[in-house]
Amino acid sequence: MKIILTGDRPTGKLHLGHYVGSLCERVKLQNSNQFDEIYIMIADAQALTDNFSNPELVRENILNVALDYLGAGLDPKKSTIFIQSQVAELFELTAYYMNLVTVSRLERNPTVKAEIALKNFEASIPAGFLCYPISQAADITAFDATTVPVGEDQTPMLEQTREIVRKFNDIYGNGEQILIEPDILLPTNEICKRLPGIDGKAKMSKSLGNCIYLCDSCDEVAKKIQMMYTDPTHIKVSDPGHIEGNVVFTYLDAFCKDVETVADMKEHYQRGGLGDVKVKKFLQSVLEEILIPIRQRRNQFENDPTEVMNMLKIGTEKAREKAAQVLSRVKHAMRIDYFK
Numbered sequence: 001m002k003i004i005l006t007g008d009r010p011t012g013k014l015h016l017g018h019y020v021g022s023l024c025e026r027v028k029l030q031n032s033n034q035f036d037e038i039y040i041m042i043a044d045a046q047a048l049t050d051n052f053s054n055p056e057l058v059r060e061n062i063l064n065v066a067l068d069y070l071g072a073g074l075d076p077k078k079s080t081i082f083i084q085s086q087v088a089e090l091f092e093l094t095a096y097y098m099n100l101v102t103v104s105r106l107e108r109n110p111t112v113k114a115e116i117a118l119k120n121f122e123a124s125i126p127a128g129f130l131c132y133p134i135s136q137a138a139d140i141t142a143f144d145a146t147t148v149p150v151g152e153d154q155t156p157m158l159e160q161t162r163e164i165v166r167k168f169n170d171i172y173g174n175g176e177q178i179l180i181e182p183d184i185l186l187p188t189n190e191i192c193k194r195l196p197g198i199d200g201k202a203k204m205s206k207s208l209g210n211c212i213y214l215c216d217s218c219d220e221v222a223k224k225i226q227m228m229y230t231d232p233t234h235i236k237v238s239d240p241g242h243i244e245g246n247v248v249f250t251y252l253d254a255f256c257k258d259v260e261t262v263a264d265m266k267e268h269y270q271r272g273g274l275g276d277v278k279v280k281k282f283l284q285s286v287l288e289e290i291l292i293p294i295r296q297r298r299n300q301f302e303n304d305p306t307e308v309m310n311m312l313k314i315g316t317e318k319a320r321e322k323a324a325q326v327l328s329r330v331k332h333a334m335r336i337d338y339f340k
């Protein structure tokens with residue numbers, strides 16, 4: 001069996017960075033028909049570990065993320081889309097896995113460590129936050145996931161999950177693989193791993209305000225492209241320009257399938273005689289080709305939020321059934337299935 005599980009924290013609308021970094025790949029995996037089951041989780045409980053005082057933000061973004069999923073082409077007939085907090089089995093698994101992990105190991109998790117510094121949690125780390133890698137191990141193992149397509153920043157989470165799986169199987173398995181050890185599936189294209197923001201900063205991120213969102217209108221996208229960071233030394237059209245750090249060209253590399261045209265444009269730009277406005281217009285046409293169908297699908301579903309919530313409800317019920325089967329296997333292995 002080949003099973004995918006992955007997900008996102010619902011703390012904002014999804015942007016082009018999410019699209020090239022993961023969404024687009026997920027849709028491809030979905031349509032490859034190489035997987036027996038695909039689970040896509042809206043990780044609201046994990047989002048609450050550092051947004052517990054702002055539950056409204058998390059609630060609002062459940063629908064936003066679901067709409068972005070559907071817009072990007074995830075199909076609920078092929079991918080089970082569900083809400084983490086509504087699958088109680090995940091929390092039960094988390095509790096049992098907690099026994100298998102030390103506090104110092106959690107504190108050494110590089111992603112957790114970086115986030116603790118970023119959020120100034122050093123003085124007092126919420127226990128829920130410190131333990132989120134354990135809950136992530138529950139998310140993954142509860143579905144017998146073999147394949148977890150995520151960004152590079154999630155590598156430490158997968159390592160920790162694999163450790164938990166090994167330890168669990170070692171202690172409770174009696175020579176059997178009760179839990180499945182998952183593989184990480186990383187994006188292969190370098191640019192797609194980390195798309196810069198329109199301001200040229202290393203990362204497209206909501207907090208930096210440098211995003212193009214999947215739900216942005218054609219006009220909004222055009223405006224953002226106009227504002228895009230290019231080459232400050234390229235003043236007159238005839239001046240030779242630089243493509244290194246020039247976001248317009250970085251985006252062309254990430255989004256334009258016509259590699260030859262992009263190579264010609266780069267050459268022309270560096271030689272001098274190609275204006276930024278022209279390159280930006282071209283980028284706009286490239287992005288719109290991708291965004292128009294996404295926007296259309298998104299708008300269609302946006303008109304029927306009840307239907308989208310219903311889709312999530314059905315997905316969540318299906319996810320729960322699967323997680324319950326795995327939990328029952330886990331409890332049997334742990335010798336705590338007293339009433340069976």
Ligand code: TRP
Nearest residue numbers: 005006007008009043046136139
């Ligand atoms: N940590 C992931 C993120 O921040 C979201 C997530 C939660 C996840 N549980 C998961 C991803 C399980 C993959 C598998 O984007």
